[in-house]
Amino acid sequence: MIRLExxxxxxxSAAGERVALDAVDLTVEAGQVFGVVGRSGAGKSTLIRTINLLERPDAGTVTVDGREMTALAPAELRAARRRIGMIFQHFNLLNAKTVAENVAFPLRLEGRPAAEVDRRVADLLEQLGLSEHGKKHPAQLSGGQKQRVGIARALACEPGVLLCDEATSALDPETTDEILSLLDQLNRDLKLxxxxxxxxxEVVRRVCDRVAVLKDGRVVEQGATADVFLHPRHAATRAMLAEGEEGFETADVPPGGRLAKLTFRGGSTYEPELSRVARSVGVDYSILSGRISRIRGEPYGQLVVAFTGGDAEAAVAQLTARGVAVEDVGGTV
Ligand SMILES: Nc1ncnc2c1ncn2[C@@H]1O[C@H](COP(=O)(O)OP(=O)(O)OP(=O)(O)O)[C@@H](O)[C@H]1O
Structure with missing residues (x-):
């Protein structure tokens, strides 16, 4: 478990003082995949770097697996850090060394016997599909392969925690997907x-159990990813989620329609609940925008509809009774 208090x-700096993190409280349970999102400058990098104390807080405590990192002597801290792997946006590989030497690096630093290092490196390269690349240098690899070398290196000392600092931000969508699948698998297989x-x-939607939203150094919202993403409470979360989403033009809304956002979760996502309710109460509806996707594997659907020509109130009541979350988005037009 990781606890920031x-x-x-x-x-x-010359420009004055900047509070990058402001009294952040955060708990990550063992075995969770926890995402922290926020705009540029929100404090994300500073936050993740405080977990292994690459960044030392001015106040507060950081506890990882029961050890208060902020209270450790330098030698103890070095040892504790080896149980915390880290990967980076630009991979941070040693370009003059081969792939195998990069992966061996933390093991050598730990003083493991050469034969054990060789064995462990071979295992890791195999586990990450890199066996044929061991003698290559990072420059000869694709971005996805480089990140897999980064992951192999981060896992070398068998950490219980893996910190990922924008680990897919420099990768194309297909490679991002591949790396996220790998992280998902490592979380499940190694209980990492x-x-x-x-x-x-999208990264959070795909792999995170829980998410915290950071704004100006403060956690403004946190919870299970599905709860936060489907029912965001803070304006900063709503704004981030709205980016890149197709909205609808008010001009497209049928006159007299009552607007509602419907959220279907789990099995009901694929049930014809809306048409059943519409038939039963005699209401018509137009779909103005919609998305069906998954959050950490759980299917969900979110539709903005305009109810017209019938008893919209009754439709809302019936949908709610069937477990569909209904949110008013602007009344009638
Ligand atoms: N070493 C530093 N010296 C001075 N200011 C810093 C330093 N590191 C971070 N900051 C400032 O602290 C704030 C938070 O920065 P941080 O890099 O943690 O944000 P971020 O959310 O990771 O942003 P980005 O997504 O752009 O990396 C910013 O205002 C930044 O300028």
Whole structure:
């Protein structure tokens, strides 16, 4: 388990003082995939770097697997850090070394015997589909392969926690998907706790059990990913989720229609609930926008509809009774 309590980090520069993290409280349970999202400058990088104390907080405590990182002596901290792997947006590989040497690096640093290092490196390369690339240098690899080398290196010392600092931000969509599948698999197979920071909401939707939204160094909202993404409470979350989404033009809405956002979750996503209710209460509806997708594997559907020509109130009541979340989005037009 990872626990941040009252974590504050300030930076002083010629321009004055900047509070990058402002009394952040956060708990990540063991085995979770936890996402932190926020706009540029929100404090994401600073936050993830406080977990392994690459960034030391000015106030507050950081506890990882029962050890208070902020209270450790330098040698203890070095040892504790080896149980926390980290991967980066630009991979941070040693370009002069081969793939195998990159993966061996943390093991050598730990003073493991050469034969054990060789064995472990061979296992890791195989596990990550890199066996044929061991003698190559990073420059000879694709972005996805480089990130897999980064992951192999991060896993070398068998960490319980993996920190991912914008790990897919430099990758194309297909490679992003491949790396996210890998993280998902490592979380399940190794019971690895994963904390990732990203500005890509899709990354969180795909792999995170829980998410925290950071704004100006504060956590403004957090919870299970499906709850936060389907029913965002804070304006910052809503704004981030709205980016890239197709909206609808008010001019397209049928006159007299009552607008409602319907959220279907789980099995009901694929049930014809809307048409059943419309038939039963004699209401018509137009779909103005919609999305069917999955959050961490759970299907959901979200539609904005305009009810027309019937008893919209009754339709809303029946949908609600059938477990569909109905949100008013602007009354009638
Ligand atoms: N070493 C530093 N010195 C001075 N200011 C810093 C330093 N590191 C971060 N900051 C400031 O702290 C704030 C938070 O930065 P941080 O990099 O954590 O945000 P972020 O959400 O990761 O942004 P991005 O997505 O752009 O990386 C920013 O205002 C940034 O300018």
């Amino acid at each position: 009252g974590v504050t980090r300030r930076f002083r 706790t994963i904390v990732l920071i990203t500005h890509q909401m």
